[in-house]
Amino acid sequence: MDWQTHITLDPNILVGKPIIKGTRLAVEFIIDLLAQGWSIEEILRNYPGITHEQIQACLSYASANLKAEKVYSLPA
Known part of the structure; x- marks a missing residue:
């Protein structure tokens, strides 16, 4: 699934949160409903x-x- 066809980020809508194109529904809102x-x-x-x-x-x-998230340890 190519999410970029359906999801957009616009700094003028919901302070730049990813939304479903053509709506004001944030991706996190849909994920929360499923959760x-x-x-x-x-x-x-x-x-x-x-x-x-x-x-x-x-x-x-x-x-x-x-998948893109990475955690790095800092040297002590």
């Missing part, structure tokens, strides 16, 4: 302006960013 146990069907029913592919893009965005 709280919402099903994809529940999200689609409550937010009819988004698609299944956009929800998948949120997950792909989160996955890509977690």
